[in-house]
Amino acid sequence: MVTAKGWSLHQMDVNNVFLHGDLQEEVYMEQPPSYVDQTHPNLVCRLKKALYGLKQAPRAWSNKIGQYLVTGGFKTSNVDFSLYVKKTDHGIVVIVIYVDDLIIIGDNDAYIFDLNKLLKQKFKMKDLGELCYFLGIDVIQSLKRIWLLQRQYALNKLFEYGMTGCKPISIPLEQNVKLSADEGALVEDTTMYRRRVGSLIYMTITRPYLSYAIGMVSQFMQTPGGSPEIPKIGTPPTLEAHNFVCKPLIEVNFEAKL
Secondary structure, three states, X not given: OHHHHOOEEEEEEEOOXXXXXXXXXXXXXXXXXXXOOOOOXXXXXXXXXXXXXXXXXXXXXXXXXXXXXXXXXXXXXXXXXXXXXXXXXXXXXXXXXXXXXXXXXXXXXXXXXXXHHHHHHHOOEEEEEEOOEEOOEEEEEOOOOEEEEOHHHHHHHHHHOOOOOXXXXXXXXXXXXXXXXXXXOEOOOHHHHHHHHHHHHHHOOOOHHHHHHHHHHHOOOOXXXXXXXXXXXXXXXXXXXXXXXXXXXXXXXXXXXX
């Protein structure tokens, strides 16, 4: 929609996001070591604002920014509660919130600029300009197209899982391969298996051709085990046996044409 209608795509970042939230519950904490009241050392402090590490902090921030936007004329989407839309005579503005990242979309640059100023006055924010990076996805914009890339994300995962020396292959999964949960020994580190599969699932955003292969290994998330086609028992087939991540290092562009 952004490309088809020629809308602007901007990003803002909130500083110390969880410190903005107001607490509705009664929460108490011990006096900080450097600020103990010597006359009442045994008293505790009642928090009015959220702190990092407090389980209520994410909800408090979400309520704070949500109430501010609704007061300003935005409406919350019924499908996604982190999506806010405002329609006026000046045009339309859409805000997507993910914790401390805000994506602002609209058809009126002047109105978006004014909105940015209002947000920075209310909260301590940084205007990052045009959207270029979001949640591990590089965004390249042109007049008619938007490219979404996860090349750096793929490289980081290869480094994290010790596979920087792997060789590319032409297909993400061997033909007619059959995996079974009843054959082979149980993978020793099941948490690592799930982390690897989860990383690959996230990469299907820009690499839909991996969906079938990743869908197969996702079936064994509960009890991942070996298979006759996988000679290395204890190593998830997701990365080493089938090299799902290697091919994206060659084909890193996913072109979104609208």
